Amino acid sequence: MNLKAEFINPFLEATVSVVKTMAALEPVPGTPSIKKESSSHGDISGIVGITGEAEGSLSITFHKDCILHITSQMLGEEKKEINNEVKDAVGELTNMISGDSRRRLQLLGHTFQGAIPSVVSGPEHEIKHITNGPVLSIPFATKAGGFTVEVCFK
């Protein structure tokens, strides 16, 4: 599938909308880039598979400070470590961003299904999407640090 601008905005807008709604925090998107090969590094990530018009994968990767801030905002109490509650929050954010992106794509006439998200934690882990197609990478800044959304299709 061609990763043209039409496909970038639904993921970008869904991410801003979900984080804003869930954490009362406005993430500022940086310049999206499309790479032939890409891997993101962070401390905790949500990953969810996509099928339908094309097969793909969506990941959202946070550094520790950023997700602790977002989760503290979401849960209304300060989180100091990546525990089970934080992992579940990342799963919930991933599910909501996957769902909201697909809803926005549906409005443009593109139908996709989403799988169950998995949450990966571990200091400085790396995620690599296994595809010959392009990988769309969107960096976001928050006052507590950044996170990265990556989307790829076959």
Add this chain to the structure above:
Amino acid sequence: MNLKAEFINPFLEATVSVVKTMAALEPVPGTPSIKKESSSHGDISGIVGITGEAEGSLSITFHKDCILHITSQMLGEEKKEINNEVKDAVGELTNMISGDSRRRLQLLGHTFQGAIPSVVSGPEHEIKHITNGPVLSIPFATKAGGFTVEVCFK
């Protein structure tokens, strides 16, 4: 979806078949278990989303020694570090196990689609499937150490 025996064998048999074919190595399955909550720990994992009759996720998690042995067998040259070739090999194994499992489920009348796999690397990372349903965990032993296949559905 109910994770009954009918659904365990396709994943178990596909894993044995793919590893045997690709790496000339016979992995010995241990006793599958079904847990309400499960997380697997390892050094490199392949993760792939599943949609269709039910939404799910499949992961396969290796310790370093085990995947280096399997990859050395697959590529016909000794691998000593988890590099890009090893990551791609994990992606390929994940894709093939996902495909072969779904082919076997299809023969039983169950239709599923597979997403694009992602490969996560990082020492002792943890994978958590975000679902309220059961998680099927199948341990495998090889002469170079073990790996774990986990499958969950919503």
